[in-house]
Amino acid sequence: MEAYKPEILFLKQEDVIKAGLLDMKQILEITEKTFKMIGEGKVLNPTKVFMGMPDNENWQSYCMSMPAYIGGEFDVAGFKWAAESMFNATQEGMPYGVDVVILTNPKTVYPKAILDGTITTAMRTSAAAGVMAKYNARKNSKVAALIGAGVIGRTMIMSMMEAVPSLEEIRIVDLDLSKAEGLAKEFEGKFNVVPMNDTKAAVTGADLVVTETTSRKDFVKKEWLVKNATVIQMEAHSFEPDVLLTADKVFLDNWAQMSHLDNITVAQLYKAGKLNKEDIVEMPDMVCGKAPSRESDDEFVFCGTAGVGAVDITIANQMYENAKKMGIGQKLMLWDNPLWV
Ligand SMILES: NC(=O)c1ccc[n+]([C@@H]2O[C@H](COP(=O)([O-])OP(=O)(O)OC[C@H]3O[C@@H](n4cnc5c(N)ncnc54)[C@H](O)[C@@H]3O)[C@@H](O)[C@H]2O)c1
Structure with a gap:
């Protein structure tokens, strides 16, 4: 029994960062590997459950539960409680998205980490x-336009710098120019990031738009692209x-999820009978080679994601392993002695 202590490693944000979370190269590798494992059937990734508050249609905030089990070398179960708040978006110093991950030992079902x-x-x-x-940008893509200079905008710059090495210019756009300027400044000396507040101008001539x-x-608009x-x-x-409907190829991270989430373009097109599973390729099939990615420089390629919980779990698990090696975090016990067994 001693070997099966219900010990939880609690990692606050600063700990997860110390454990290597900001290393985008490593995160890209884990992400790609996870999608490959999904394609190989080694992952259980039930559709996430969305709860908008006060109601799903006109949500002001939401919480979403995202469970996953990853087999193979990972052998870990986990759950992300993901949330976003319009209120936070209006406040100084409060993130719009706030998430917690729980990792579970699949054999004992004891939680082993909260991050x-x-x-x-x-x-x-x-x-x-x-x-x-990486799979779909045209060869020798030089210019990327990233629209939205918030939290994801920042990591998007990190990701595109690493994933598309041919890029020479990243345009970062926000309605609030000062946010785009702030990000451009952060990357000064590391990459040529150009701040803008005009989406049409930014996507004009861009090889890649995110x-x-x-x-x-x-x-x-389609005609801008x-x-x-x-x-x-x-x-x-x-x-x-129209951008999606007229694309030569459409890649989505998870059809079941994207065709059923309320209020997103893919689900709306599906419900209107304009888009079906046969019209798209799921990203795991592309990554593990069951379906081709971009095949020629002439194609217009549309990609969309809503987020796959399995990736949160594999990344969190890697941070947990790193943190254990580094002796980071706070140990908690779920109980000293379980009362009713
Ligand atoms: N696909 C996924 O897996 C996934 C995961 C997390 C977040 N998201 C989505 O990413 C988006 C950004 O999240 P965030 O945490 O970075 O939010 P954030 O509030 O930090 O940043 C969003 C930015 O978008 C800007 N913006 C809004 N409308 C715009 C427009 N029309 N043109 C240009 N800029 C505009 C805002 O000014 C703001 O700076 C959200 O919609 C969120 O739901 C997707």
Whole structure:
């Protein structure tokens, strides 16, 4: 019994960062490996459950439960409680997204770690886009336009710098120019990041366009985009539906999830009978080679993600392993002696 202590390692945000979470190269590798394992059938990733508050349609905040089990070399179960708040977005110093991850030993079902998942979300979200871009950006892509200079905008710059080495310029756009300028300054000396507040101007001539805004409406028009661009949508609404519907190839991280989440473009097109599973390729199939990614420089490629919990769990598990080796974190016990057994 002593071997099965219900000991939990608690890692606050600063601990997870010390454990290596900001290393985008490592996060891209884990993300790609996780999608490959999903494609190989080694992962259980039930559709996440979304709870908008005060109601799903007009949510002001939401919580979402995201369980996953990853077999193979990981052999870990876990759960991310992901949340976003419109209130936070109006406050100085409060993140819009706030997440917690619990890792569980699949044999004993004892929780083994509780971690801040907020930065994990930001890293893995942009890493998923990075993997999409690695497989689908046109060869020799030089210019990327990233729309939205918030938390995900920052990690998106990190991800695109790493995933698309041919890039020479990243345009970062926000309605609030000072946010774009702030990010451009952060990357000064590391990459050529150009701040802008005009989406049309930014996407004009861009080889790669990624949107990570909090917009509730579509605002990127098809005619603004380069004919053989790669575009990646990370949020509910950004590109007009025509951008997806007329693409030569469409890649989504998870069809079951994206076709059923309320209020997102993919689900709306599915419900309207305009988009079906046969029209798209799931990202895990692309990463593990069951379906081709971009096949020619002439194609227009659309990619979309809503986030896959399995990636949060593999990244959190790696941070947990790193933290144990480094002796970081606070140990908690679920009980001293279980009362009713
Ligand atoms: N796909 C995924 O896995 C995943 C995961 C996490 C977050 N997200 C989504 O990413 C988006 C960004 O999240 P965040 O945490 O970075 O939010 P944030 O509030 O930190 O940043 C969002 C930024 O978008 C800007 N913006 C809003 N509308 C815009 C427009 N029309 N044009 C240009 N800029 C605009 C805002 O000014 C803000 O700076 C959210 O919609 C969130 O739901 C997706």
